[in-house]
Amino acid sequence: MIARMAAAAGILAAAGMEACWLGSVLWLLDQRAGGGMLPLLSWTLAGAIPAYALGRAARGRPPRQRLTLLASGGGLWAAAWVTAVLSGLMRGGGREATAWIVAAAAAVAWGAGTRLALVPASTALVLGEFQFGLIALVAVFFSAAQWAFSPPGAGLLVASFFLFFLCGAAFTHGGTPGGWLKSASRRQWLAILFGHALLVLAAGALLVQAITPGLLQAFLSLLERLWALMVGLLAAALAWLARILPQPEIATRIPAPGGMATPSEGGSLPDLLRLPDYIRTIAQVLVGGFWAGLFLVALWRLASQVAAWLRQQLGSGTEETLESMPGALRDDLRRLFKRLWEWIGARIGFLRRFLPGGGPAGPASGAAAVRQRYRELLKWAARRGPRRRPAHTPREFLTDLCERFPLVCNELRCITEHYERVRYGEIDPGSETVSEVERCWGRVRLSPGRKKAGPADRKQL
Amino acid sequence: MDRTDPHLLDTPGPAIAPIIREAAGRFRANVSTAVIGRPRAIDLIFVALLCEGHVLIEDVPGVGKTLLARATARSLACSYKRIQCTPDLLPSDVVGIHVFNQKTSEFEFRPGPVLANIVLVDEINRAMPRTQSSLLECMQERQVTVDWNTMSLPRPFMIMATQNPIELEGTFPLPEAQLDRFLLKLRLGYPSREDEATVLARYRQESPLETLVSVLAAGELRDIQKLTRRVHVSGPLRDYIVAVARATRRHPDIRLGASTRSALGLQAACQAMAACRGRDFVLPDDVKELADPVLSHRLILTTDARLKGRSEEQLIQELLESVPVPAEG
Numbered sequence: 001m002i003a004r005m006a007a008a009a010g011i012l013a014a015a016g017m018e019a020c021w022l023g024s025v026l027w028l029l030d031q032r033a034g035g036g037m038l039p040l041l042s043w044t045l046a047g048a049i050p051a052y053a054l055g056r057a058a059r060g061r062p063p064r065q066r067l068t069l070l071a072s073g074g075g076l077w078a079a080a081w082v083t084a085v086l087s088g089l090m091r092g093g094g095r096e097a098t099a100w101i102v103a104a105a106a107a108v109a110w111g112a113g114t115r116l117a118l119v120p121a122s123t124a125l126v127l128g129e130f131q132f133g134l135i136a137l138v139a140v141f142f143s144a145a146q147w148a149f150s151p152p153g154a155g156l157l158v159a160s161f162f163l164f165f166l167c168g169a170a171f172t173h174g175g176t177p178g179g180w181l182k183s184a185s186r187r188q189w190l191a192i193l194f195g196h197a198l199l200v201l202a203a204g205a206l207l208v209q210a211i212t213p214g215l216l217q218a219f220l221s222l223l224e225r226l227w228a229l230m231v232g233l234l235a236a237a238l239a240w241l242a243r244i245l246p247q248p249e250i251a252t253r254i255p256a257p258g259g260m261a262t263p264s265e266g267g268s269l270p271d272l273l274r275l276p277d278y279i280r281t282i283a284q285v286l287v288g289g290f291w292a293g294l295f296l297v298a299l300w301r302l303a304s305q306v307a308a309w310l311r312q313q314l315g316s317g318t319e320e321t322l323e324s325m326p327g328a329l330r331d332d333l334r335r336l337f338k339r340l341w342e343w344i345g346a347r348i349g350f351l352r353r354f355l356p357g358g359g360p361a362g363p364a365s366g367a368a369a370v371r372q373r374y375r376e377l378l379k380w381a382a383r384r385g386p387r388r389r390p391a392h393t394p395r396e397f398l399t400d401l402c403e404r405f406p407l408v409c410n411e412l413r414c415i416t417e418h419y420e421r422v423r424y425g426e427i428d429p430g431s432e433t434v435s436e437v438e439r440c441w442g443r444v445r446l447s448p449g450r451k452k453a454g455p456a457d458r459k460q461l
Numbered sequence: 462m463d464r465t466d467p468h469l470l471d472t473p474g475p476a477i478a479p480i481i482r483e484a485a486g487r488f489r490a491n492v493s494t495a496v497i498g499r500p501r502a503i504d505l506i507f508v509a510l511l512c513e514g515h516v517l518i519e520d521v522p523g524v525g526k527t528l529l530a531r532a533t534a535r536s537l538a539c540s541y542k543r544i545q546c547t548p549d550l551l552p553s554d555v556v557g558i559h560v561f562n563q564k565t566s567e568f569e570f571r572p573g574p575v576l577a578n579i580v581l582v583d584e585i586n587r588a589m590p591r592t593q594s595s596l597l598e599c600m601q602e603r604q605v606t607v608d609w610n611t612m613s614l615p616r617p618f619m620i621m622a623t624q625n626p627i628e629l630e631g632t633f634p635l636p637e638a639q640l641d642r643f644l645l646k647l648r649l650g651y652p653s654r655e656d657e658a659t660v661l662a663r664y665r666q667e668s669p670l671e672t673l674v675s676v677l678a679a680g681e682l683r684d685i686q687k688l689t690r691r692v693h694v695s696g697p698l699r700d701y702i703v704a705v706a707r708a709t710r711r712h713p714d715i716r717l718g719a720s721t722r723s724a725l726g727l728q729a730a731c732q733a734m735a736a737c738r739g740r741d742f743v744l745p746d747d748v749k750e751l752a753d754p755v756l757s758h759r760l761i762l763t764t765d766a767r768l769k770g771r772s773e774e775q776l777i778q779e780l781l782e783s784v785p786v787p788a789e790g
Contacts, residue, residue, distance in 0.1 A: 425693060
């Protein structure tokens, strides 16, 4: 019960932080591109709620049901927003940008809601949301200051953001085994949390009163001067470098005999070397993307360092003993890149078949083949329910698998045992072993749905 | 003390495990005739034997601690001595002493009971700290120093110590340095109803301990110990062992975590356990199974954790549930 409450608090906190930064991003986009005419902002964000509900309902269901459920809900939601966008586009009058912003925001809100339904509610999730949200909020306020916009209720927004983080982290951490929510002194800890929340709100109010537009303006002008100084220094350094480098000698062109005009006479050499406009545009986009990425990475590192410092202070530990706590965002990104890499690998493997002598794409050695089959087994099982936890050994996972799929328990054991020999014994299996694993895998893939394991099956394990 | 097979050490890798499993089976079957219903404890003691480690058996009186130690000693064709610890026991009573021989007018060394293959140190926590400390050198370096003379102990050498966690009056808790030198700590617990009934039936007339025969010669044991070190431990699994050991040092409820010696001990114990199960490579399951007996006695919990009623076993289970196992996925 307590664990569920803690998980619910974690999800609520994550959702609150997402609403804070997504709302501020939407506001900025509206001011910049939509002319301050963005309709139904709260409804756009509210799309996360049905997405979350659908995601929760779909969790743990068979793949086909899950797909139907998510597709029907997502389809309805998408249809509603497509209608809104189309009507906005048809009406014209400068509402096209607004319509596109609304559509994109609705899609992001939907995605965020579905994601929250699928990730486990933990301190890492709350911390990841905090890190990402902090970056987004800093970027929004910085951009708003550059474009001379004044965000309404910025103090309240930031205080709420920190409050969500504080409560979410406290409750999710308290719900872990041995956490304060399960201890006898729960009430005292709750009172301390309440006191800290009040402190955050009071600090937020004080900061709002203390930081006046004039002060901010002075700070920004200082930043501007620093930036100008840096650019000046860079330009001076480049000019100095250009001076010391040898100048290229342009070869004199010899006129054609007989005074005939050459085809290239109309233009000079630099004109010939001039890049087409579309290439220049692409290059500009690439350079812009690179700098924007660099800026985001710098902000991300900064936020990570601040979070690490905070944890170190709270845990009164040294840097060496500080345990790494991967946040949800980092996990998401890593998973995304991993999937992308696997997708590219699969495409390359598919193409390799058509190369001369390529043959069917397959693992290079027997060991790689057995490991590949085990990976496929994990994916197959995850689609049907059992998922291997990181702290689970293959044998422990085999117990789960056999309870779920008792009809192919022997085949599952065969694959697992061969995998163990390859992975931990580092033994390269022969072709017979690989064929046996392939046979077992074939039977597992064709096995019917679930059936509860009987006592005999359990005993066999 | 004879080596049973001169070519045993030349055994190829995959054939190591069956040899050790057969020896483990022989040992288990023999000890089980006297010690009933303790297969896990017997296996762990054999694991410690294979690793040349020492065992601390802690439990309430009358559950078979000393019996287990004696049955182990009798199953091995090795020399066996017993030290009954009391507060007035002196270090010279353990390691030996030089006495003056009036006939030859020379000092002669009279060896202490620690100069044996298997040494049972009964109720170790009743000995004074200075006497307990006299065992440190024996346990780690397998040698004793008496009056500046250093002597090697016979191999194999194993100390099996027992202690009672209930009676604390007149006892001296073992220092951390000494606890760290024990490879394993076992708790026997009370036997099941059926096992207890079997004990009554089997011990009705005479003790089966008296009829135990040795099933493993000292030479054979030495060879098997050397073979055990050849059981394969993959790189990722070594990293896993290190991760488990390091996790104990970061846990907020643990004041003193596991030492590097304990990580080494865990690796050696896993090799031995894998060999006893007929495998020539270590699995993460071996690490999980042995983490508690190898690490629990080396951890010191914080006062807060003690007050919350947390135990070393609980914390180790928690840690094992949090450290990722090297596997696909």
